[in-house]
Amino acid sequence: MSTTAINDKRPSSLQGERLPKWFPWALGAGSVAVSVGLCLATGIDSRIQWGLIAAILFVLGTFVIAGRVEGRRQAKDRIATSLVWVAFLLAVVPLASLIWATVERGTKVLDGYFLSHSMGVVADTEPGGGIYAAIIGTLEQVGIATLIAVPIGVLTAIYLVEYGRGNLARAVTFFVDVMTGIPSIVAGLFILSLLLMFDLGFSGFAGALALTILMMPVVVRSTEEMLKLVPNELREASFALGVPKWRTILKVVLPTAIGGITTGIMLAVARIAGETAPVLLLVFGNPFINNNPFEGAQSSLPLYIYQQFKNSAGEGAAYDRAWAAALTLIAFVMILNLAARGIARWKAPKTGR
Amino acid sequence: MDITTQDAPPPTPQPTQGERKRAARGATRPGDRVFLGLARGSGIFLLLIMAAIAVFLSWRAAIAISDNEGNFLTTFEWNTGTQPPVFGIAVLAYGTIISSIIAMAIAVPVSVAIALFITHYAPRRLSSPIAYVIDLLAAVPSIVYGLWGALILVPQMDGLFGWLNDYFRWTGVFSWEEGAPRSMLTVGVLLAIMILPIITNVSREVFNQVPQMHEEAALALGATRWEVIRMAVLPFGRSGIISASMLGLGRALGETMAVATVLSPDFLIHGSLLNPGGGTFAQNIAAKFPEADEFGQDALIASGLVLFVITLLVNGAARMIIARRKEFSGANA
Amino acid sequence: MAKRIDVSGLNAYYGSFRAIEDISMTVEPRSVTAFIGPSGCGKSTFLRTLNRMHEVTPGGRVEGKVMLDDENLYGAGVDPVSVRREVGMVFQRPNPFPTMSVYDNVAAGLRLNGSYKKAALDDIVEKSLKGANLWNEVKDRLNKPGSGLSGGQQQRLCIARAIAVEPNVLLMDEPCSALDPISTLAIEDLIGELKERFTIVIVTHNMQQAARVSDRTAFFNLAAVGQPGKLIEIDDTERIFSNPSVQATEDYISGRFG
Numbered sequence: 001m002s003t004t005a006i007n008d009k010r011p012s013s014l015q016g017e018r019l020p021k022w023f024p025w026a027l028g029a030g031s032v033a034v035s036v037g038l039c040l041a042t043g044i045d046s047r048i049q050w051g052l053i054a055a056i057l058f059v060l061g062t063f064v065i066a067g068r069v070e071g072r073r074q075a076k077d078r079i080a081t082s083l084v085w086v087a088f089l090l091a092v093v094p095l096a097s098l099i100w101a102t103v104e105r106g107t108k109v110l111d112g113y114f115l116s117h118s119m120g121v122v123a124d125t126e127p128g129g130g131i132y133a134a135i136i137g138t139l140e141q142v143g144i145a146t147l148i149a150v151p152i153g154v155l156t157a158i159y160l161v162e163y164g165r166g167n168l169a170r171a172v173t174f175f176v177d178v179m180t181g182i183p184s185i186v187a188g189l190f191i192l193s194l195l196l197m198f199d200l201g202f203s204g205f206a207g208a209l210a211l212t213i214l215m216m217p218v219v220v221r222s223t224e225e226m227l228k229l230v231p232n233e234l235r236e237a238s239f240a241l242g243v244p245k246w247r248t249i250l251k252v253v254l255p256t257a258i259g260g261i262t263t264g265i266m267l268a269v270a271r272i273a274g275e276t277a278p279v280l281l282l283v284f285g286n287p288f289i290n291n292n293p294f295e296g297a298q299s300s301l302p303l304y305i306y307q308q309f310k311n312s313a314g315e316g317a318a319y320d321r322a323w324a325a326a327l328t329l330i331a332f333v334m335i336l337n338l339a340a341r342g343i344a345r346w347k348a349p350k351t352g353r
Numbered sequence: 354m355d356i357t358t359q360d361a362p363p364p365t366p367q368p369t370q371g372e373r374k375r376a377a378r379g380a381t382r383p384g385d386r387v388f389l390g391l392a393r394g395s396g397i398f399l400l401l402i403m404a405a406i407a408v409f410l411s412w413r414a415a416i417a418i419s420d421n422e423g424n425f426l427t428t429f430e431w432n433t434g435t436q437p438p439v440f441g442i443a444v445l446a447y448g449t450i451i452s453s454i455i456a457m458a459i460a461v462p463v464s465v466a467i468a469l470f471i472t473h474y475a476p477r478r479l480s481s482p483i484a485y486v487i488d489l490l491a492a493v494p495s496i497v498y499g500l501w502g503a504l505i506l507v508p509q510m511d512g513l514f515g516w517l518n519d520y521f522r523w524t525g526v527f528s529w530e531e532g533a534p535r536s537m538l539t540v541g542v543l544l545a546i547m548i549l550p551i552i553t554n555v556s557r558e559v560f561n562q563v564p565q566m567h568e569e570a571a572l573a574l575g576a577t578r579w580e581v582i583r584m585a586v587l588p589f590g591r592s593g594i595i596s597a598s599m600l601g602l603g604r605a606l607g608e609t610m611a612v613a614t615v616l617s618p619d620f621l622i623h624g625s626l627l628n629p630g631g632g633t634f635a636q637n638i639a640a641k642f643p644e645a646d647e648f649g650q651d652a653l654i655a656s657g658l659v660l661f662v663i664t665l666l667v668n669g670a671a672r673m674i675i676a677r678r679k680e681f682s683g684a685n686a
Numbered sequence: 687m688a689k690r691i692d693v694s695g696l697n698a699y700y701g702s703f704r705a706i707e708d709i710s711m712t713v714e715p716r717s718v719t720a721f722i723g724p725s726g727c728g729k730s731t732f733l734r735t736l737n738r739m740h741e742v743t744p745g746g747r748v749e750g751k752v753m754l755d756d757e758n759l760y761g762a763g764v765d766p767v768s769v770r771r772e773v774g775m776v777f778q779r780p781n782p783f784p785t786m787s788v789y790d791n792v793a794a795g796l797r798l799n800g801s802y803k804k805a806a807l808d809d810i811v812e813k814s815l816k817g818a819n820l821w822n823e824v825k826d827r828l829n830k831p832g833s834g835l836s837g838g839q840q841q842r843l844c845i846a847r848a849i850a851v852e853p854n855v856l857l858m859d860e861p862c863s864a865l866d867p868i869s870t871l872a873i874e875d876l877i878g879e880l881k882e883r884f885t886i887v888i889v890t891h892n893m894q895q896a897a898r899v900s901d902r903t904a905f906f907n908l909a910a911v912g913q914p915g916k917l918i919e920i921d922d923t924e925r926i927f928s929n930p931s932v933q934a935t936e937d938y939i940s941g942r943f944g
Contacts, residue, residue, distance in 0.1 A: 018763050049516060073577055073767075073798065080579035084474050087466030091553075094546045095490055098501045152395045159392035172396040174672075175403045181668035182406070182661070183607020185635045189657040193409040196647060213402060220399070246388035267492075274494020277609035277635065281642055302496040302610070309500055309614060319504065326497045337492050477744060566781040570844070572742060574795035574851060575771030584794060588785035 031057035106327025119287035134304035145211035153219025179217035188278030204293030210278035222264025266340035276302035414655035433649035448631040455541025468556035491550035499614035502543040510534035529627035535617035548601035559593030599671030609635035634660040688715035696750030707914035720896035723906030728915025737773035774853035780840035782832035795851040818846035838869020
């Protein structure tokens, strides 16, 4: 190969022409200006159209100018970069709006009174009332669901990781996956079919059972992951001391993984605390305080939000209450999430990462 | 730690065949047997619940369908209180599928782009806080999305609907005759916003797992950032993106509250995505349940069974893709 | 095609940590230059500054000058993408694209740079695979995944991929450290052939390998852990291994440390 053989597809120099750093910003500003001017001149008043024209000008401009100056590959790279940025900004708008709206509107009526009183005889269109009954309901239903789902879920995970071999384990793994995908309303319908069969009425407990079905697979999955992280050397060390398997699991394996398991459980609790559909079918809602989850209709936070929204007849008071309850619910879920992540970080298995 | 357990020692001097087998596996102590029993029992209990869900839903559904005067699959009506009852899921199936398709069409590309933004484009200092916040957003309950969608998103859709109607009316899909923008398109957009954090999170994790050495291989060949993504990141993450999307699709298909708050339902199939009306399985259950008698509830259970089967199929497909991905990445570890 | 590399006053950093300090050297065209030295002495970092891969690492930063003939790789307005096009690289662990076939792996770099006719592409792929002594082994399985080859074959595939774009310089970062002795030998033979066409720089932990394949050898060392790595000396390989001018080099080569 001679040194004079020059590949014609390659620039002769490393120093390709580069557009300055401010180029995208300048082009962006220019595109917006041209688009606004164009639209004002032709009398188009749709803002969406303004944005669309600006975006098209920007992409075309990038492609033509960058393609001319830097070459096609750089132009493609620039377009990909701007599309990724646009997608990000596009997604930020609704998600930020969601948080902002909930905080802004939710704080209007959220106070001590709101948290410590219930709707009782307050009509949906009147101001006043609160979410005490809903909080009680949510705490009781989620509490019962957790009490049932955690032992079963953790034991199942132990079975899969520590004992599981053969067809049964494979079947359980498969159906846990399937269960993860059950829509919450279907879980609600299942318990409803039981209520219909045994001729039972609405109760917080029925709702809790549906939540249990939704929670169990989540607990199994996360516990399984954590148990798999426990190094086998620990188990073998314990066996070598003559410790029986069940004590090894209880005294060595579980304590090692307990941080991760707790995190998984808290995330699962946070998830079911926001479930509305099964509660709607099984707990029904109740403006009065019902402390007994086993007898009669109860309320719950997500259900309260839905009913305030539905029964408001466009009245501001009910909407305010719905937003305040939504803020409470988000705060509850977020605190659980943050605490769970905190525990995960604090108790993280020391794998050197 | 004491080696002898507090439990009574096994009193069998003459081990039977089964016990000898168990002894070979090392589970002879009563403690071990009880514990294994509990653990295995929990697993079996889960299987029983799954079986019970299928059996009970089918049984109640059968009660409803046997008295149905309409065709369960093709009737455009949901009258369970009348004599004879007439109901069918055609509208619901159509609405569920359409709204999910819209949601996926918006959410998948945007989520992948955001995941790429976090892993490859964002300033390094910003990327992990952004990932953290999006992680938290995935935990926001759907009823809150529903409330926000009905009170904030719906009024904002007016402009978009007007614009689509002005310029794309001729397609038929985007014509807008009457009513507030509480239509399938709005539902699809809201579902997209809802599943966006879920798909983004999973895709981001997949992109983070792309081995550094593949990206460096592309870089060393003189690839631009976009070319690195096309050569090394996307091919590696493709099956991960697909299974993430399936996860999001499962959520979109079964979502109840976000649809129930936003959609203004009826029992017709609308050609236009902008005109309000239609319904989804989950939304219909939530809407019709309060006034349903026992037979009406059975009819709703029948529709829920169809939803159940659909989500099972979607999840099954996702599992298959994930399983294939596992083999694939194992070969290249 | 081969070009001379002229490094002067080069420092490389990871964040605020200086990994290599004030390195100046010349790498002659159409020769093999080996970098040796104890672990952590910065020889791989230095190698990665020669095609601007160092700055891909988070916090990676470079000061100084690297001249490729008469162009400074770190000059204003130089596009790192075109630098890497001129200075190819082979990595420690074979890294063929797992989702691409053998053929597509070799063609990957070419396809970036525009469209080729099928026949022209076939030619270049065949030529590159022959250049990497791999053609006879893979000519019947060009459309099979590249990850299905053995480790040594994969590494030669990566070499074929790198030379397909006709770079001026070929950097090799411990290319044999993940391979068995027979594959190592094959790669070493290949390096001997490739130096007819390219400027080759190879980082190696194996001193026999440096002695076998290189024309010149550079010895890097660091004063202590946490201190930046430095170039101790660079000379003809024969001299380095028989009569080095610095005591530390002799100590290292004779196995007294490192």
